[in-house]
Amino acid sequence: MTTPKPLPYGDPDHQAAHQFLVEEAALLDAADYPGWLALLTEDIRYLMPVRVTTARGAPASTQPGLGHFDEDMYALRKRVQRLATDHAWTEDPPSRTRHFVTNIRTFRTTPGELRVESALLLFRSRGDTREADLISAGRTDLLRETADGLKLARREITVDEAVLRTQNLAVFL
């Protein structure tokens, strides 16, 4: 099986996917989480495997059977509801985040769906004196065409560190 080539940058599907990811990042950085949830399909799978350091040629570089995230819509809604309460202390005061999205490649897979790969650098600053956190990750998304435009149906986040250097994942990637 040969790897399909990504769509040319001028392809309208690629441009639509690119715009989707940029607009999504803007919602996340504005902490508009209800707006973000509206971009997801009801059957969303939101995954972030735990990376591990293994020898070259070892079968896997992720922990089997356990991720940082493995979410369906119920779990994501609960997270968003929680952040909207007055008692989600870890985000009060809120983090200042910037989602840098780049290296976007779009693949036409099945009709009505696009597979989109991107690189993400999340900058997260908390408080006035603490050192800021950086999380670098690759993402593989499945975007589905719906009556309301493109929606995110699946995201797999491949984080580049085995030991994360941020106090928690009260943020979305």
Add this chain to the structure above:
Amino acid sequence: MIDVAAVVSQVRRGMIPAHVYGDPEIFALERDRLFARSWVFLAHESEIPDPGDYVVRRVLTDSFIVVRDEAGQIRVMFNMCLHRGMQVCRAELGNASHFRCPYHAWTYRNDGRLAGLPFHEDAYGGEDGFARAGQRLLPAPAMDTYRGLIFVSLDAGAPPLKNYLGDFAFYLDFYVNQSPAGIELRGPQRWRVKSNWKIGAENFAGDSYHTPHTHASVVEIGLFREPKASKRKEGALYQAGPGAGTTYKLPPGGDFAGQLRYVGYPDEMIPALTQAWSDRQRALVADSGFMVSAATLFPNLSLVHNWPQIDEHGTVRPFISLRQWQPISATETEVLSWFAVDAAAPEEFKRDSYKAYLMCFGISGMFEQDDVENWVSITDMATGSMARRLNLNSRMGLTADGKPVKPPIADFAGPGVAYQGFGEYGQRHWLSQWSDHLEREPATPPATDLGAAR
């Protein structure tokens, strides 16, 4: 130079000099007097099921390879080549028959024996110059297991693990002995937080008092079937052997099976749970009416058991997590958080329980998120000079003259002592052991040398 006796005497009266949560001198004492002696959890046998399977774990900065050798025996070996000190294994998990040092290619079998030494004849004059036979990677000074949990101690004279666990084993079993198959451990998630390692360990040992406020948000969003935070004060806080923990009060009138169903165990698991737990363990659930929740085994292994609603239909499912507070410095901790589940549980239960875990604990868990925010803030404040002028009050549950506000629960089915309601009994129990270690002079174990001049 720090006055250990003065610090410890404050701690023993329930007043904690605030700087102990951010003081490099205290951290050095913990390294030399506590972690140099205590049993420390490293891994579970289910993480290395087959010959050659290994994980690499640390006790502070000391890296150990935890491996199942070709004969199926668990070995724990210091991850340092005998020759020039290179790590012989730089992956964190995998399967290997041998570990070869990348520096000069000294090669060790997975039971630790030195198998390959390049140019043995030319470089050393063969066996006569340097006896290869009998050399092996340094084993952990002491290694022992309990129900598949692998512990090491850097003190060769450590008591047998079972003696150390003592009465806490009774409570540990609720988490790690749910059927004859034992648990399977998945993970860990690993992340570093700017928090002193003691804060998490103490919290899990008995801080039911923080739940109503710190964790108000998860109750507000209906993650639990009942307003759980305020229920916290009805739970029992127990201290037993080297451990302490919290429980929840179960609804009145339930029999053993009914209480297990209440916390979300499916009917298929109930026969095995009934068999796995002793009469006395079942009595804690059925007669005393308590179900274990958070706990800490001194020094830095914590456990948690909780039962959220995992879908919009209100399905309740319990989960178990083991977590380790791995000290990095006085102000930084690496958290290792595993998901644990009965290895014989139905696949559907494992899936549901995993979901329950991820929603509540681990780096993304909605409980854990708010805990760590508090602990980072405490640590940040503990490093300055004002923290040396403040003794934090850890006397909850005691009157000014040192008597318990309430007597212990008289008919509590478990060993040790237990109190109902809020109180820092568990934290003081933990700190008392911490004090015992810090007061003792450090040992100076002999060095191993090999192939030295005769």
